[in-house]
Amino acid sequence: MMEEQIIAKNKQYWDEHADLWFGTTALPKFGVKFVTEDDLHFFSDVEGKKVLEICCGSGHSLKYLADKGAGELWGLDLSQKQLDNAGKLLRECGCNPKLICAPMEAESDIPQDYFDYVYSIYGIGWTTDLEGTFKRIASYLKKGGIFIFSWGHPLHYCVAKSYETGEDIVDNGALVLSRSYFDESYFKMPVHDTTVTFANRKISTYVNALYDAGFIIEKMIEQTDEESLANTEDNSPKAQKAKMVPLSMCFKCRKL
Ligand SMILES: C[S@@+](CC[C@H](N)C(=O)[O-])C[C@H]1O[C@@H](n2cnc3c(N)ncnc32)[C@H](O)[C@@H]1O
Structure with missing residues (x-):
């Protein structure tokens, strides 16, 4: 019930704020300001391939x-407003995507053993059922198919409250953790005029x-904000944090 x-x-939240996120966390970037597909080459042979984006x-x-x-091109998202924006963008470019409005946790009409690539850019962490979602994703992929996803690094969220406000994240040069790394309970993140969970x-x-869903991990990348790393003069708490812990992670996996 809580998950529902x-x-x-x-x-x-996503229906009301979709326009504010238009194109902000999308390939070639694996996250705002982070590593790009030009660096990783995770999608090395997509020509002619069937691809599904989760979220x-x-x-x-x-x-x-x-x-x-x-x-x-197939896309799944919880928010009809996001899908309306996606459909318009893609049709204006001459594409004919199949877009499905559903939570990633739920059963849907997505075909099984069908896709060469399933991927998600800053989407997977929204799931209320990580194990079930990975099993579903594995079922959509052909044997040998690729699953790629990026999300905020767990250490980033341990100091996320401070990251949002810019306060108290460093104390005498030491990073202050405001949440335990081991705490996997739901929490509310302030964003715009509301919160997301x-x-x-x-x-x-x-x-x-x-592993339990039948994937092997081919690569895992831990990344930070490259701009902050490069700017040696920026000593703001946000920049100090970016220099000390990874903010983002990307996985490339293969279905066995
Ligand atoms: C940060 S955005 C990712 C955006 C995407 N990479 C893009 O290029 O626009 C997160 C997306 O996840 C979707 N989402 C959140 N929870 C979801 C869920 N449980 N199932 C499916 N989609 C979800 C939201 O509607 C939103 O579009």
Whole structure:
């Protein structure tokens, strides 16, 4: 029940704020200011391939893969407003995507053993059922198919409250953790005029859930804000944090 309420509340947020996120967390970037596909080459052979984006948002990542020659474009998202934006963007570019409005946790009409790539850019962490979501994703992929996702690094969210306000994240040069790394309970993140809810999961929780769903991990990347790293003069708390812990992570996995 609690999970249903979280999904409903998050859906309301995304429906009301979709336009503010138009194209902000999309390929070639794996997250705002972070590593790009030009660095990683995770989507090395998408030409003619069937691709599915989980939490496809405004559709900019699907457009990026269409420009690289992807054969079939599918997107799933909780928010109809996000999908309306994605459909408009993609159709204006001459694409004909299949867009499905559903929570990633639920059963849907997505075909099984069908896709070459399933991916998600800053989407997976919204799930209220990580193990079940990874198992569903594995079922959509062909044997040998690729699953790629990026999300905020767990250490980032341990200091996220301070990260939002810019206060108290460093004390005499030491980073202050405001949440335990081991705390996987749901928490509310302030954003715009409201809050969204999700759980901060440990790296081992992701690794074990991937293994249990039948994936092997081919690569894992831990990244920070490259601009802050490069700017040696910026000594703001936010920059100090970016220099000390990874803010983002990306996984490339293969279905066995
Ligand atoms: C940060 S955005 C990702 C955006 C996407 N990468 C893009 O390029 O626009 C997160 C997306 O996840 C969707 N979302 C949140 N919870 C979800 C859930 N439980 N199931 C499916 N989609 C969800 C939101 O509607 C939103 O579009």
